[in-house]
Amino acid sequence: MGFQIFRCCLQSTLKIVNSILTMVGLAMVLYSLWMLNKWNSQENVLRPGSSLAGRPFLGLGSSFGHMYISADLPPPWFIYTFLGMGIFLCFITCSGHVAAETANGHCLSCYMLFVGLLLITEAGVTADVFFNKNWEEDFPDDPTGQFDQVKNFLRENFDICKWVGLTVLILQVLSVLLAMILRAVGPFTGNDDDSDDDYVPSRLDLRQPFLKSSIPQTTAPPESRPSQNDGWSRRL
Numbered sequence: 282m283g284f285q286i287f288r289c290c291l292q293s294t295l296k297i298v299n300s301i302l303t304m305v306g307l308a309m310v311l312y313s314l315w316m317l318n319k320w321n322s323q324e325n326v327l328r329p330g331s332s333l334a335g336r337p338f339l340g341l342g343s344s345f346g347h348m349y350i351s352a353d354l355p356p357p358w359f360i361y362t363f364l365g366m367g368i369f370l371c372f373i374t375c376s377g378h379v380a381a382e383t384a385n386g387h388c389l390s391c392y393m394l395f396v397g398l399l400l401i402t403e404a405g406v407t408a409d410v411f412f413n414k415n416w417e418e419d420f421p422d423d424p425t426g427q428f429d430q431v432k433n434f435l436r437e438n439f440d441i442c443k444w445v446g447l448t449v450l451i452l453q454v455l456s457v458l459l460a461m462i463l464r465a466v467g468p469f470t471g472n473d474d475d476s477d478d479d480y481v482p483s484r485l486d487l488r489q490p491f492l493k494s495s496i497p498q499t500t501a502p503p504e505s506r507p508s509q510n511d512g513w514s515r516r517l
Contacts (some may be wrong), residue, residue: 288466292381295459298452299377305449306374309367316360320425358421359428373399377456381463389464396457403450 373395380388410416423429435442 295381303374306370313364
């Protein structure tokens with residue numbers, strides 16, 4: 282019974298951690314869709330042949346105000362990358378919910394693989410930012426200006442963003458540890474409900490006597506033999 286309660290606690294904790302990460306992924310997806318909608322609405326103004334081509338366009342708001350209009354605009358890679366990361370995070374958390382519910386070894390292994398790939402990607406980007414002084418040159422130019430806006434926001438609110446990122450990282454590592462423990466515990470089986478009370482030893486039959494009763498052996502009476510005296514008497 283205690284083993285089953287331990288498994289349920291692991292499954293519930295893993296589901297809670299995945300729920301928090303799901304909210305983070307949904308926030309990334311919603312923000313990406315908002316940026317994409319804003320970009321698509323302004324792209325119609327920046328269509329080829331416009332008289333504004335080659336001039337700074339200041340009517341797109343603070344995030345697009347520094348952008349120069351050209352006939353051939355590069356794709357908004359930052360929006361698509363941010364959207365892909367949010368979708369991938371939501372996919373990982375959904376697989377984590379399934380793995381936590383079923384406690385299947387294969388599902389848990391796939392879930393740990395996905396989270397591990399995400400952690401490796403995050404570690405690579407973080408190492409490039411901290412150890413490479415010219416890390417901004419590794420990324421292409423963003424025509425939407427959202428990349429610079431997010432970068433400036435992170436610099437202005439570095440302490441808050443640092444703790445938020447650290448919390449997300451701890452949750453991801455915790456999810457991997459919980460998945461490893463749950464995989465070692467294994468799925469639910471019917472033998473988990475068995476207790477010591479279920480194994481009743483074979484009882485002795487109270488009606489059986491402790492000492493075996495001795496069975497009287499009946500001996501056949503000895504055969505009657507004719508006495509020798511009778512034989513001599515007949516001869517005489």
